[in-house]
Amino acid sequence: MNTIEIEDRLGITFCNRQPIAIERGEGCFVWDEKGNKYLDFTSGWGVTCLGHSHPVITNAIFQQAQKIIQNPNSGFTYSPSRAKLLTSLSTVLPASLSKVYFSNSGAEANDAAIKLARKITAKTKIVSTLASFHGRTFNTLSVSGGKDNTEQYLPLLKDNCFVPFGDMDALAAAVDSDTAAVILEPIQGEGGVRIPRQDYLVSVARYCQERGVLLIVDEIQTGFCRTGKFFAIEHSNQEVKPDIMTMGKGIAGGFPFAAFAISEGVDSRLKKGDHGGTYCGNPLACAVATAVVNFLQTQDIAEKTRVSGDWMLHKLESLQRKYPQLIGSVRAKGLLCAFELGSDDLVAVVTQKCLDNGLLVTPTRNRVIRLIPPLTVDSTELQQGLDILDSSLASVVPSH
Ligand SMILES: Cc1ncc(COP(=O)(O)O)c(C=O)c1O
Numbered sequence: 001m002n003t004i005e006i007e008d009r010l011g012i013t014f015c016n017r018q019p020i021a022i023e024r025g026e027g028c029f030v031w032d033e034k035g036n037k038y039l040d041f042t043s044g045w046g047v048t049c050l051g052h053s054h055p056v057i058t059n060a061i062f063q064q065a066q067k068i069i070q071n072p073n074s075g076f077t078y079s080p081s082r083a084k085l086l087t088s089l090s091t092v093l094p095a096s097l098s099k100v101y102f103s104n105s106g107a108e109a110n111d112a113a114i115k116l117a118r119k120i121t122a123k124t125k126i127v128s129t130l131a132s133f134h135g136r137t138f139n140t141l142s143v144s145g146g147k148d149n150t151e152q153y154l155p156l157l158k159d160n161c162f163v164p165f166g167d168m169d170a171l172a173a174a175v176d177s178d179t180a181a182v183i184l185e186p187i188q189g190e191g192g193v194r195i196p197r198q199d200y201l202v203s204v205a206r207y208c209q210e211r212g213v214l215l216i217v218d219e220i221q222t223g224f225c226r227t228g229k230f231f232a233i234e235h236s237n238q239e240v241k242p243d244i245m246t247m248g249k250g251i252a253g254g255f256p257f258a259a260f261a262i263s264e265g266v267d268s269r270l271k272k273g274d275h276g277g278t279y280c281g282n283p284l285a286c287a288v289a290t291a292v293v294n295f296l297q298t299q300d301i302a303e304k305t306r307v308s309g310d311w312m313l314h315k316l317e318s319l320q321r322k323y324p325q326l327i328g329s330v331r332a333k334g335l336l337c338a339f340e341l342g343s344d345d346l347v348a349v350v351t352q353k354c355l356d357n358g359l360l361v362t363p364t365r366n367r368v369i370r371l372i373p374p375l376t377v378d379s380t381e382l383q384q385g386l387d388i389l390d391s392s393l394a395s396v397v398p399s400h
Pocket of ligand 1: 105106108110135136189190218219221248249
């Protein structure tokens with residue numbers, strides 16, 4: 001049996017897989033077992049921010065693995081590797097966030113944020129947004145707005161409610177004296193790269209502060225330079241001060257890792273025993289994340305991403321003008337880019353055409369294809385990806 005047959009027979013599959021078995025990657029490219037080369041505009045769902053197998057990451061893994069991988073008694077003991085990451089993060093985190101805890105996945109970080117918000121406020125209601133995505137644990141499903149993966153697990157945690165993303169009035173009406181927290185993404189990623197008005201986050205933050213409601217900002221997809229700032233809330237000029245901010249994906253460039261940061265106010269209301277986990281700040285993961293954070297900072301990747309993102313938006317707008325019968329709106333903030341098609345079927349066809357032509361893209365909810373290249377992508381690779389996208393769209397036009 002080959003790789004695909006083994007996985008299909010012995011692995012549990014919850015999604016429609018693309019029939020390629022990826023064996024290795026370098027920079028923005030990956031190769032399958034047959035030697036076919038693909039340009040990766042998915043970054044493994046917004047994760048491999050430095051591209052595939054970047055030497056900064058492979059060296060960090062090798063160096064740390066030779067020292068220690070998991071601490072004795074895990075989080076009960078201190079770790080120089082964890083201390084280094086905390087120090088690096090303290091130089092990039094928004095000033096209002098003073099302490100950090102580590103998790104293994106984004107959902108786990110959000111789950112902890114929700115759990116702790118409920119505990120310290122002694123309230124249960126969380127206000128979230130329609131079309132949001134915060135993870136697949138029960139807590140996080142219960143604050144995720146897409147029906148497709150929540151409805152089958154009803155009833156979800158009660159008391160939560162959803163308001164349209166970007167609608168400040170609806171949010172204000174939903175927040176009441178039972179509300180523990182508001183949770184939202186600065187830009188909705190899985191919802192289709194939905195970018196709110198500039199003043200939305202500021203208004204939400206102000207409103208939460210006035211009402212004494214905690215604000216949980218989910219930067220899992222938008223953090224670590226993806227949108228052209230180290231964190232997407234920085235587009236609002238220091239005016240958004242979350243009580244809890246969650247991070248994941250790009251934080252360790254592909255090594256499974258996540259984190260949440262809290263304000264002093266939240267920290268003062270937490271007690272020993274409130275949270276924990278076997279791998280919480282595992283030294284190997286911390287070493288990789290430190291290498292990634294330092295690289296992003298020293299290479300000024302946020303600014304490079306901003307410039308590339310502006311260029312991508314301009315090019316996507318050209319494609320939209322060229323294929324008005326296919327492309328609805330186009331959006332980009334840094335290298336979190338997307339274009340809307342007329343139907344989910346069309347999304348599947350264009351995704352397949354791109355694959356056939358050597359480009360990996362990410363089909364997303366709400367009839368959207370996301371383009372999320374590694375942040376180390378160069379202009380030639382970006383142009384190559386857009387050329388493939390152009391010819392893939394051209395081949396779809398006659399049958400459309
Ligand atoms: C905004 C956001 N939050 C949370 C998650 C869940 O992260 P993970 O898949 O690492 O659990 C995702 C994943 O796509 C996400 O985009």
